[in-house]
Amino acid sequence: MRSPVQTYLSGLHARVRAADPFAAHPTPGFRTASAGSPAEGLSVLYGGDPDHLGIAMTTADGFSYRVGDACEEFSIQSISKVFVYALALMDSGFDLVDGKIDVEPSGSAYNDLSSEAGSGRPKNALINIGAIAATSLVRPVGEETAFERILAVFSACAGRQLSLDEEVLRADYETGAHNRGLAWFLSSWGIIEGDPNPAFDDYTKQCAISVTAADLSMMAATLAHLGVNPATGERVFPEDVVERVLSVMLTCGMYDDSGDWVTTVGLPAKSGVGGGIIAVLPGQLGIATYSPPLDRHGNSAKGIVAHEEMSADLGLHIVRAGKPGRAVIRSHTTVDRDHSSLRRSPEDEAVLEEHGDRAHILELIGDVHFSGFEAVSRLIEELDEPQVVVLDIGKVDELSGSALMSLARLAATMDEEGIAVGVVDPDALLRRHELKRALLREAAEAGVVDGAVEAAPTDGAEGQSRLPVRIFASRHAALVWAEDAVLLSEEDAGAQPVRQQGPVLGGLSPAVRAVVRGLLTAETAEEGQVIRAPGDDFDGIRFVVSGEVHSVSPDGELMAVLRAGATFGEYALGTGAGQPFAVIAAQRSRFELLSAEALERMEAESPAAAAALWRSIAHDGYARLVQAVRGEERTE
CATH class of the missing domain: 3.30.750.24 (STAS domain)
Known part of the structure; x- marks a missing residue:
């Protein structure tokens, strides 16, 4: 069966792909006029196809949906900052990291020199200067280098082995003078201790790791699942680290567009100039999009539109989040x-x-x-x-x-x-x-x-x-x-049809049935009419001809529903206290009554027929008891 979620994502993909997010006027069918003007010199980086659009969603129990170019590879770029910040907190501890990197929104572009006057401390870990500082705080483990540790953790979050895109790495080295300068600036303030070049090298490498939107949605779902990859079950980050990272993502993840993002999408998020965006609904979902054309903030233009639509359509804004x-x-x-x-x-x-x-x-x-x-x-x-x-x-x-x-x-x-x-x-x-x-x-x-x-x-x-x-x-x-x-x-399909003939009369011979029918009188009850009330003396047995009646206990619980062929009234004989429960017409119904007087006459004039009738009634009652007990056993 076609998934309604997959159907929704396919429709969204078709609409966003056909839209122009840079249009001067609102695009019909979308909530935002545009995602902003194109970035000068940044409209598409690293040879990405501007027509590519991939959307992926992974639930907190590890199930993934993918549409469009969700399996197309591209470089992770600044989305890497989220996971390296988590690693820095794990390896160096909150106190040390907080002493070197603040948690305040910068209000500036991703590559600005946004640092604290007098200390050089970067505003947060999700802008370039803060991310380089965070990379310097990742510690090698055993024979594993710091970058090998970064790659292994990214792979654990994605649920598959990731790799470095050497072509992107060369391009980033060639254009990395500004980031190299940021590394030396951090060294001059003692934020990076010792030679800053290893931190610059590892930061450049982490940005060149190759991923897909499907990978990123699993990585985001690992954060949504409080640090546990929902597909593999591997714990990658402690819960307190994830709590901090998601908090910073919510306020700082979209650079100088973070305020607009929080009000329209309302999810912890991070973008990258490779064209990717991730968003996290804690406890529930990880979402990722891939579309190379960037807006003036360096964020994927169509990616922002897609996230805004999903948040509004699916009620994902963090203030509306419900049960997982x-x-x-x-x-x-x-x-x-x-x-x-x-x-x-x-x-x-x-x-x-x-x-x-x-x-x-x-x-x-x-x-x-x-x-x-x-x-x-x-x-x-x-x-x-x-x-x-x-x-x-x-x-x-x-x-x-x-x-x-x-x-x-x-x-x-x-x-x-x-x-x-x-x-x-x-x-x-x-x-x-x-x-x-x-x-x-x-x-x-x-x-x-x-x-x-x-x-x-x-x-x-x-x-x-x-x-x-x-x-x-x-x-x-x-x-x-x-x-x-x-x-x-x-x-x-040729099986036995639904039966309307009741088992009491149906179990009698034609001769006995004829005797019983000769003693019946017609009755009608309107909807809501109480036909038998608790405590009523036995007045006969009623055979339902049409309509529907309900047996209801004194506390209002529905006990049985009777339709054509069913009987009621006989229970009043066996309790010693009259009718044990109410019988109420659920709709206009017709009955045939075998009254108490008629039963006495039948026992006197046709004792064999009366005995056969009582045997049939007893057999029907036993069958009902077996059905009821079987039903109770099935539901336990």
Whole structure:
């Protein structure tokens, strides 16, 4: 099944790739007028193809999405500063690093001489002068040089062995006079102790390491996962180091454009003049883009547009961050294990026991934002040939706009593949008109004209919508719908059909059935009518002809749903205290009553027929008990 996240990223990639981020006027469909004017002499560095655009996203549990040129290699450049700063904190300690490098935004370009008057201390570790100082604080381990240690740590974050781009390294050496001067400036103030050339060399090399957007998204996800690579499980950085690094990224990562970035994207981030940008949603996601054309700040112009769109569309701004991933999935079961209270025939029960694993129920909980629904959609993708998927949001506190759009994409995809989607929404959290708007927007972005969606009602009876999502006010109603879908599917495949004849009359011989039918009288109950109340004396046995009635316990719990063919009333005989629970008409229903007086007459005039009837009633009651016990065992 096509992932709704992958669908969204593919659509975003197509739109951003076709846009002109340097246009004088706002680009239609985007929230920002432009990403800034092109950089003079920096529009594209290192021979990158200006048409390249790659987007990658990796979740905090290690699953990656990639679109476009996400596997195209380019040099990491200044994005390296983030991970080297983390290494410096690990190797030299917070006190020593803080004494040599401040944590304040510079408000200046990446290559400015932004240092503290009187001490030479760089403003932060994410501008060139601060990064060179941080590189000098990385310590060799054993026979490993400082740069070899840097490369090994970068590789551990990426989850694969990275390498140095020798061509980029030569170019950086040839144009590195300014950075070499910064290294000597740091040495003059004692920030770099001893010869500053090794620090300059290692800094130049670290910037020339070759990566892809896919690599960078995994590296960012390692930071999101508090220093543990989510794919390999290797701990690369301690948690306190990651906390510091992400804090500095949030305020300093985009140079003199950091303020605009925080207000529009709102994620810890870092850019590089190689065309890459990484962003981190702590605990949830690592995101990376690659597009070589740079704006006047030295940031990837289309990369900024892509990140702004993702933050707004998916609700990623750090002030709106919700629970991480699978924390929103409370339970996952199937209708062969978690069935409705509808009384079904033994034949239908057998079909559901064999094929009910094709109807899935996912119960969600808490606040559902993008990353949470991403985990839901990924779980659904992994299901083996599902026929029905029900999302129970009865315990959801908040369903964000990004999650709603993800639901719309998921529903559209599943509808195309013939998978039915239902939502249990007892608190009307998911308003019908909001879902319609989301589906229409998704159809418009995909260029699809869907008459069924456009004609969908915004209100009406439960589940009676032409949208590719059925909405139910109760879990029971959704379970009945899911079970019926499985039964009807098996009927179409040649299995036993859904049965309407009740087992009590169905188990009698034609002669006995005729005796019983001769004693029945017709009754009708309107919706909401209490047909039997707790404590009522036995007044006969009712056979449901049409409609639906509910057995409800004294504390309001739904115990059983009865439809055509089912019986009720006989339990009042066995308790000694009359009717044990209420029976209420859920809709207008018709019955045939075998009254207590008629039963007495039958026992007197046709004792053999009466005995056969009681045997059938006892057999049906035992079958119901077995079904109930089996259901309890499955859900334990």
